[in-house]
Amino acid sequence: MAKIDAEEMKPRSWLFRMWDSDVAYSFRTSPVALIAGLVSLIVVLAAVLAPWIAPYNPYDPSQLNLMDGFTPPMEPNAFTGNVFWLGTDNQGRDVFSTILYGARISLFVGVMAVLFAMVLGITLGLIAGWRGGWIDSLLMRIADVQLSFPSILIALLIFGVARGFIPPALRETMAIWVLIVAIGLSDWVQYARVVRGATMVEKSKEYVQAARVIGAHPFKILARHILPNVMGPVLVIATIGLALAIIAEATLSFLGVGVPPTQPSLGTLIRIGQQYLFSGEWWILLFPAVTLLALALSVNLLGDWLRDALNPRLR
Amino acid sequence: MAEPLLSVRDLIVEFPTRRGTLRAIDRVSFDLKEGEVLGMVGESGAGKSITGAAIIGLIEPPGRIAGGEIWLRGERIDNLPMEKLRRIRGKRIGMVFQDPLTSLNPLYTVADQLIETIRTHLPISEKEARQRAVALLDRVGIPAAARRIDDYPHHFSGGMRQRVVIALALCAEPELVIADEPTTALDVSVQAQIIDVLKEICAERGAAVMLITHDMGVIAETADRVAVLYAGRLAEIGPVRDVIKQAEHPYTAGLMGSIPTLTQTSDRLVQIPGSMPRLNAIPQGCAFNPRCTRVFNRCRVERPDPIDRGDGRQVACWLHDPAEVRNG
Amino acid sequence: MADTLLQVQGLTRRFDVSKPWLNRVLERSERQFLTATADVSFDIRRGETFALVGESGSGKSTIAKMIVGLLEPSAGKIVFDGQQMDFQSGAAMRALRRRFQMIFQDPFASLNPRWHVGDIIAEPIRTFGLMRGAAVMKEVARLLDVVGLSATDAAKFPHEFSGGQRQRIAIARALSSRPEFIVCDEPTSALDVSVQAQILNLMRDLQDEFGLTYLLISHDLSVVRHMSNRIGVLYLGRLVEVADGKKLFTEPQHPYSRMLLDAVPDLELSGRRRRQVEGEIPNPISPPPGCAFHPRCPLAFDRCKLELPQPMPTPGGNAACFALGKPG
Numbered sequence: 001m002a003k004i005d006a007e008e009m010k011p012r013s014w015l016f017r018m019w020d021s022d023v024a025y026s027f028r029t030s031p032v033a034l035i036a037g038l039v040s041l042i043v044v045l046a047a048v049l050a051p052w053i054a055p056y057n058p059y060d061p062s063q064l065n066l067m068d069g070f071t072p073p074m075e076p077n078a079f080t081g082n083v084f085w086l087g088t089d090n091q092g093r094d095v096f097s098t099i100l101y102g103a104r105i106s107l108f109v110g111v112m113a114v115l116f117a118m119v120l121g122i123t124l125g126l127i128a129g130w131r132g133g134w135i136d137s138l139l140m141r142i143a144d145v146q147l148s149f150p151s152i153l154i155a156l157l158i159f160g161v162a163r164g165f166i167p168p169a170l171r172e173t174m175a176i177w178v179l180i181v182a183i184g185l186s187d188w189v190q191y192a193r194v195v196r197g198a199t200m201v202e203k204s205k206e207y208v209q210a211a212r213v214i215g216a217h218p219f220k221i222l223a224r225h226i227l228p229n230v231m232g233p234v235l236v237i238a239t240i241g242l243a244l245a246i247i248a249e250a251t252l253s254f255l256g257v258g259v260p261p262t263q264p265s266l267g268t269l270i271r272i273g274q275q276y277l278f279s280g281e282w283w284i285l286l287f288p289a290v291t292l293l294a295l296a297l298s299v300n301l302l303g304d305w306l307r308d309a310l311n312p313r314l315r
Numbered sequence: 316m317a318e319p320l321l322s323v324r325d326l327i328v329e330f331p332t333r334r335g336t337l338r339a340i341d342r343v344s345f346d347l348k349e350g351e352v353l354g355m356v357g358e359s360g361a362g363k364s365i366t367g368a369a370i371i372g373l374i375e376p377p378g379r380i381a382g383g384e385i386w387l388r389g390e391r392i393d394n395l396p397m398e399k400l401r402r403i404r405g406k407r408i409g410m411v412f413q414d415p416l417t418s419l420n421p422l423y424t425v426a427d428q429l430i431e432t433i434r435t436h437l438p439i440s441e442k443e444a445r446q447r448a449v450a451l452l453d454r455v456g457i458p459a460a461a462r463r464i465d466d467y468p469h470h471f472s473g474g475m476r477q478r479v480v481i482a483l484a485l486c487a488e489p490e491l492v493i494a495d496e497p498t499t500a501l502d503v504s505v506q507a508q509i510i511d512v513l514k515e516i517c518a519e520r521g522a523a524v525m526l527i528t529h530d531m532g533v534i535a536e537t538a539d540r541v542a543v544l545y546a547g548r549l550a551e552i553g554p555v556r557d558v559i560k561q562a563e564h565p566y567t568a569g570l571m572g573s574i575p576t577l578t579q580t581s582d583r584l585v586q587i588p589g590s591m592p593r594l595n596a597i598p599q600g601c602a603f604n605p606r607c608t609r610v611f612n613r614c615r616v617e618r619p620d621p622i623d624r625g626d627g628r629q630v631a632c633w634l635h636d637p638a639e640v641r642n643g
Numbered sequence: 644m645a646d647t648l649l650q651v652q653g654l655t656r657r658f659d660v661s662k663p664w665l666n667r668v669l670e671r672s673e674r675q676f677l678t679a680t681a682d683v684s685f686d687i688r689r690g691e692t693f694a695l696v697g698e699s700g701s702g703k704s705t706i707a708k709m710i711v712g713l714l715e716p717s718a719g720k721i722v723f724d725g726q727q728m729d730f731q732s733g734a735a736m737r738a739l740r741r742r743f744q745m746i747f748q749d750p751f752a753s754l755n756p757r758w759h760v761g762d763i764i765a766e767p768i769r770t771f772g773l774m775r776g777a778a779v780m781k782e783v784a785r786l787l788d789v790v791g792l793s794a795t796d797a798a799k800f801p802h803e804f805s806g807g808q809r810q811r812i813a814i815a816r817a818l819s820s821r822p823e824f825i826v827c828d829e830p831t832s833a834l835d836v837s838v839q840a841q842i843l844n845l846m847r848d849l850q851d852e853f854g855l856t857y858l859l860i861s862h863d864l865s866v867v868r869h870m871s872n873r874i875g876v877l878y879l880g881r882l883v884e885v886a887d888g889k890k891l892f893t894e895p896q897h898p899y900s901r902m903l904l905d906a907v908p909d910l911e912l913s914g915r916r917r918r919q920v921e922g923e924i925p926n927p928i929s930p931p932p933g934c935a936f937h938p939r940c941p942l943a944f945d946r947c948k949l950e951l952p953q954p955m956p957t958p959g960g961n962a963a964c965f966a967l968g969k970p971g
Binding site for chain 1: 711712713733736737740741743744745747749753754763766770771816
């Protein structure tokens with residue numbers, strides 16, 4: 001025990017503090033978190049580095065050869081003799097490369113949608129929790145109404161409305177952004193609710209009162225005092241929300257309202273794949289689906305772990 | 316001498332953490348005679364509540380009793396299986412906690428809770444149990460007990476609720492009542508009422524009381540003997556009047572001096588420098604030595620065990636070692 | 644009066660505790676108001692410690708919050724050094740705000756857990772723009788030294804400190820804008836007695852050193868007696884007695900003051916028996932008519948049930964009780 005004492009006397013860098021924190025310790029000692037973290041990391045890295053890893057660029061029509069279509073995994077193509085690890089799809093795109101590029105789009109849409117929902121939800125939640133009164137009632141009733149619809153339906157609705165406003169020429173390029181806004185808008189309620197509740201708790205704490213006594217501006221109190229203290233639960237929702245957003249994107253793409261088919265995401269690939277499932281070309285569906293499952297599941301498990309790790313009882 | 320009602324011998328309670336095992340109670344021994352009121356004082360973190368929890372087997376895992384023995388009237392109870400312990404709890408040992416709201420189930424009426432507890436432990440009919448419950452509520456000072464017994468806990472004020480809890484703790488005629496900060500959540504004017512009720516009703520029924528509190532005033536008025544805990548160790552134990560009037564352990568002396576009173580005249584309070592060590596940094600030797608004004612070399616090296624002074628007092632301080640007294 | 648620093652006149656605060664509008668309509672219930680503070684007036688002189696004592700629900704914290712601008716009064720006014728406080732007017736209040744500060748009850752909630760101690764203490768300095776750059780941290784180091792901590796503590800986080808040390812940090816923060824007046828809301832009730840002594844001594848030293856004026860809010864009469872020059876006793880939102888420090892303890896005028904004194908535990912074991920205090924504090928939503936204390940008062944007579952007593956001069960101050968004016 002004397003040894004611990006000596007350790008505590010040393011000045012600590014923030015890097016050491018992070019490594020030494022209870023959350024980091026819980027991560028290091030949780031096999032589920034470690035595996036989920038590893039899987040997520042691999043998928044994320046593969047997606048980010050896709051242009052350097054992927055053997056083909058599936059978005060480049062000049063690299064495509066329709067003759068390569070429907071090549072099974074690890075078997076030479078009957079006409080061209082080309083071998084593809086995970087086979088090819090109907091247009092002769094390499095499934096492995098397409099998964100890498102598709103995961104890139106899925107992750108990009110997911111992350112951006114979560115960020116959008118987070119910024120919107122946190123802002124509205126802070127306002128509702130801090131001001132209370134009619135602003136709070138109004139925002140929370142809107143949230144209630146929105147929660148009574150399935151979020152995918154809301155995303156579809158927003159997506160449809162937005163398409164109506166965008167000139168046809170821009171539809172292709174704007175599609176991803178519309179998708180992000182649609183998923184984000186369908187998801188802000190959770191953040192707003194959690195942040196509102198936490199803000200109401202923090203607001204009554206004495207450190208906030210101390211800042212009010214000296215007349216600190218409410219904006220400063222919200223940004224510097226309350227926000228850092230409500231971020232714990234927000235991070236948990238954001239992680240689980242990321243998994244949900246990736247799935248939502250896949251669902252929308254699967255329904256054919258998501259990203260354009262020239263830039264396939266994991267959902268688009270699954271949509272293409274399921275058309276050929278019964279004619280024997282199982283690989284077009286299976287590999288993208290497994291990737292999506294691995295990504296969504298591991299991110300979700302990370303979220304679960306984070307929730308447990310941030311549980312106040314353990315802190 | 317008659318066998319003590321409760322005997323705690325070299326009790327050790329440990330909490331394993333990832334930074335090593337913390338010893339919350341370190342070799343604490345004391346006896347409780349039949350019908351006696353033993354006060355247990357100490358600052359937060361001294362281990363007084365954990366001692367109480369250990370006796371009734373309610374240490375939260377991963378904490379555990381790592382050593383020592385607890386005897387209730389000649390029967391060892393620290394290593395009993397859960398089922399047997401549960402039968403002792405409530406029947407032979409009653410409990411009163413700090414917050415009356417958490418010790419009562421908000422979903423059941425007071426009658427439900429009292430009658431159930433009585434019938435769990437005593438072989439009597441529902442009707443008899445109800446009569447007994449009403450009588451008990453009346454005794455603890457609930458006005459119109461026969462009517463109010465069917466109210467829910469939230470219908471009672473804080474002081475009344477604590478009276479209900481006392482009735483609940485005593486309804487199975489226990490031999491020992493452990494009261495953990497029973498008045499801390501109450502207003503000053505109500506505290507005195509509750510302490511009086513607790514003391515009188517236990518005396519009537521011959522139940523011994525272990526009164527855990529940080530409030531020396533409550534101890535002074537209620538207890539026969541007092542045990543002072545510091546950093547999980549027993550600093551001093553003895554008759555309440557002696558300990559308060561003439562504390563022998565430097566820590567107790569400092570503690571007594573630091574309490575402002577209604578008759579004190581000096582402008583400054585006696586203060587003990589520093590604060591109680593955290594459990595992961597208890598100094599070598601006597602745990603109090605870095606804050607002690609009368610510290611000498613031996614205190615920094617060797618841990619003093621309670622030294623029996625022969626007058627019913629034990630003091631864990633080298634100043635009271637006969638060898639030291641002779642030398643200096 | 645020239646030496647009056649703070650003047651409170653007819654301060655009243657009502658809280659709307661009605662159910663939501665829809666429930667009111669459906670259940671046909673009336674709007675309900677809780678009067679936390681009713682028509683409270685007192686002066687605080689420069690350099691003194693004025694204490695407000697009372698049990699829970701007496702409105703003492705509400706008064707403290709109104710004085711520092713955390714709550715708006717429903718009626719009445721607060722005059723600080725000749726200027727009436729108006730928390731709506733930003734510019735005029737800014738200069739005034741720097742001159743008063745507050746110390747809170749719970750040192751575990753009053754420091755932002757995510758801020759370095761140095762930034763916590765520097766917050767008032769930065770908010771009021773008193774210093775900039777390296778001078779700020781130099782001042783922080785000085786303040787830490789003043790409250791008995793070390794300058795290196797500025798780089799730590801609040802969770803690395805004990806309760807007493809945290810309260811020292813909170814005091815350093817309160818001092819950092821160089822105020823003249825500090826509202827201390829139960830500054831030691833969350834602390835252990837030995838630590839309480841340290842903090843009370845520190846508060847006294849700081850008062851002498853910087854010529855501070857304190858408004859001390861407490862439920863602990865011993866603490867109040869130790870610290871204060873003058874004392875106001877609150878019951879159910881009304882000031883029942885104001886008296887010079889020791890006078891209140893030797894010659895309490897209002898029966899409620901007397902009752903509070905009787906309820907203090909006797910630590911000297913002088914044999915003084917606590918008088919059984921009757922009853923509990925009524926629900927503040929529907930206080931008794933007339934003098935709110937009459938249902939518990941041993942001196943109550945008919946007039947007390949009908950009329951509200953006004954403060955009458957007493958040897959040590961004033962008291963609001965009809966029994967005082969009654970001959971015999």
